[in-house]
Amino acid sequence: MADTQVGVLSCSGEEFLxxxxxxxxxxxxxxxLRTDKVVTLCLPLYIAGGDEEREFAKTYPVIAxxxxxxxxxxxxxxxYSGEVRDTIVLSDLFGEDVVLSNIVSxxxxxxxxxxxVDKVAVEICKKMDAIxxx
Ligand code: SF4
Numbered sequence: 325m326a327d328t329q330v331g332v333l334s335c336s337g338e339e340f341l342x343x344x345x346x347x348x349x350x351x352x353x354x355x356x357l358r359t360d361k362v363v364t365l366c367l368p369l370y371i372a373g374g375d376e377e378r379e380f381a382k383t384y385p386v387i388a389x390x391x392x393x394x395x396x397x398x399x400x401x402x403x404y405s406g407e408v409r410d411t412i413v414l415s416d417l418f419g420e421d422v423v424l425s426n427i428v429s430x431x432x433x434x435x436x437x438x439x440x441v442d443k444v445a446v447e448i449c450k451k452m453d454a455i456x457x458x
Contacts, residue, residue: 329363330409330452331384335397336367342391342414342423344430345437349444350389357449361456371400381405385455387412389448392423410451414444 334350337343354362363384370377380386381401388398389412401408414423418440427433433441 328456329361329384330455331363331380331386333386333397333401334389335391337391340391341425341427345440345444346389346391348441352445353448358452367397378404385409387451412447
């Protein structure tokens with residue numbers, strides 16, 4: 325399984341704190357915690373994309389990481405590519421009222437928000453490791 329990669333598809337909600345947190349957490353996993361093990365796509369490109377993008381979840385086991393219970397990344401993956409191996413929804417971790425609070429960009433984040441990023445990144449890594457260990 326050494327060469328196996330896991331697809332991590334995060335939602336792209338820019339209007340809510342949850343969307344910002346999932347994007348930063350996915351990036352942290354990709355760039356720091358599990359380099360070379362993550363394949364990811366920009367969700368809007370995925371939704372707008374052609375066959376190559378739509379092959380994403382057919383090629384890689386996918387973890388959908390969503391900023392709130394609307395679960396845009398999970399729904400898009402199910403609709404366009406098929407199976408979702410696991411999911412993370414930030415409202416389950418922090419509460420819907422927190423993830424839908426109105427902080428928009430990474431510029432406005434406070435230390436407690438970066439702690440949330442770290443927690444989500446760890447959750448992604450746990451799920452990735454479980455898939456990679458199969
Ligand atoms: S899951 Fe929630 S935060 Fe993410 S894009 Fe959808 S509505 Fe926005």
